[in-house]
Amino acid sequence: MDIHRRIEALDHLGRFLKQFSQPEPSMLDDIPHNELFFEGFKHQIKLAGEHNPWFNPSQLAFTFEGWSDLLTTSKLKKWMAAYLLENQSPKTIGLVMAGNIPMVGFHDLLSVLILGHKASVKMSSNDKHLIPYLIKYLETVEPSFKNKVNFDTQNLKNYDAVIATGSDNTARYFEYYFKGKPHIIRKNRNSVAVLTGQESKEELQALGEDIFRYYGLGCRSVSKLFVPVGYDFDQFFQGIYPFRDIIDEIRYANNYDYNKAVYLMSLFKIRENGFLMLKEDEGYASPIATLFYEHYSDADTLQKKLEADKEKIQCIVGNTLEEAIPFGMSQRPGLKDYADGVDVIRFLLSLA
Template identity: 60%
Template sequence: MDLTSRIEAFSKLGKFLSQFSREKIAEKEDIPFNELFYDGFLHQINLAEEHNAWFTKDNILYALEGWSAALTSQKLTNWLEKYDFSSNTELKKVGIVMAGNIPLVGFHDFLSVLICGHSVLVKQSSNDRNLLPFLAKYLEYVAPEFKGRIAFTEDKLEDFDAVIATGSNNTARYFEYYFKDVPSIIRKNRNSVAILTGNETEEDMQALSEDIFRYYGLGCRSVSKVFVPKGYDFDALFKGVYHQSAIIETAKYANNYDYNKAVYIMSQFDILENGFLMIKEDESCSSPIATLFYETYKDTNELKERLKNDEDQIQCIVSKGFTDSEITFGQTQCPELNDYADGEDTIEFLLKRC
């Protein structure tokens, strides 16, 4: 199965996913094997929502929209054209230990392993176990060559040549020990930050609210902290995010909001809050659910140096004219195929180090 065939298989998967969006869920014509998979995938979406209360239908469909947009022949070809696949002749089995914080969070690793021609052995998180096996089965139908090259396990990974594992900072230490004898990518906790100047428009703040609240802030690309100038007026931020106020109607989010607010009050911490978001001054980049941390800055050059020193903790920087690698307001949850987690080029690893 050559690279062109693998690209075509994933582009067919992208077309299948295009039937499931927040705007409309509707069966389309000319989708291969739709009679076997369309209704079944609707069922899997419902099961995923029932199994994990953080996986609302809106968030699941948002994730599916993103992958549908990415899995086109043109985008896949553009992503891969800079790599040399000619020397990748030895088939390897690559284990993937997936996180489960947001829907299909491990799909990029799954895609990368298969698109490079390797076999994949997946250990899913118990929080996100419904969607990917079903999509893997669809891939096997549109490209039978994938049969026997995709496996899932609920046990420890065994009999593999390389591994990609994602977890917390604590589990990463276990991963580093357990996988010390094979090539590996070990991913740890990361968060995203935004740099505000006080000159942002209301539209900027509304867009930033998507970076903060999408997936309830559980993703590594979710903004969990803002850096603001001394004397910053948070009214502009509160006004910009207010259209997200319905998030407090989600029971799990509301429970976290109430719990964290009680902790802050009993600890006599100073917080600002608007009924669905708390803002607290804190040096950490990782804030609890329903909380946005902040720090103040005086000098942008000093802030740039600070962020450079903390780059192993930061996934995205949202800003306007602050750095060359910045993300536009509202776009952190829309990564391109070449936006690699932790900045580790997964394709390069699979082709040269695996």
């Protein structure tokens, strides 16, 4: 199977996912094998939400919308055009996936499959329903994908290289366990926003999407603000006010109440608006319903700090730094936006 057939099949998968890009799925015409898979995927979505209550219909629909937008022939070809794709002997790549947000490991699997390799996948118990079903759809659209993906319930077996994602603690285990194979090991990272005080109301509202999407559980979720000395937080709270209904989500509200109680008992000074707390803290990984913030005095000093802490940061949101992405876009990565900045395609192409 050449890469053109693989891309065509992935384009079909993208069109299939388009049907689920709203909380209430809607069948479209001319979707291959739709009669076999549409109702089945609706059931998998239901199972995913029952198994992991953070995966509610709107969050899942957002995920499917993102992938349906990326899995098009034109975007896939443009992605691959940046690489010299020579004939490679097929390898088996072990994938250890996280489960903090829906389908978070799919980009790694896509990278493996589009190059013609096989995947041995260890799914997270928090997200085990969606990707296996979509692979069944892909195998039906393009039978050459059959036996390309094996989902391991225990430890990975018979692999040539590994891509593993986990916490800082599990990363130490991964480093030891996979030390004999080429590997990419990912640790905890968080995303930050840099504010100047000159942001418009629309930009701050867009920042709310970066903060609240997936309830702040993703590595691309903004968990910390860098603000200038003397920053007026009222304008920030006004900008994110449209997201106030998030407090109606029981799991989010429970985290809000628990963390607020901890802060108050510990006599920490916090700012809050009824659905988000701000705590001055030098850390990056803020708890759910909390955003850390840190003041900066000048842009040069801030730039040096961000550079020194780059191994802790997934992405920077803002409109002043060259490397920053626009407000509202942290949860809409493109095909070339590799986790931790490590180019997975180049890693796979480097395998002998």
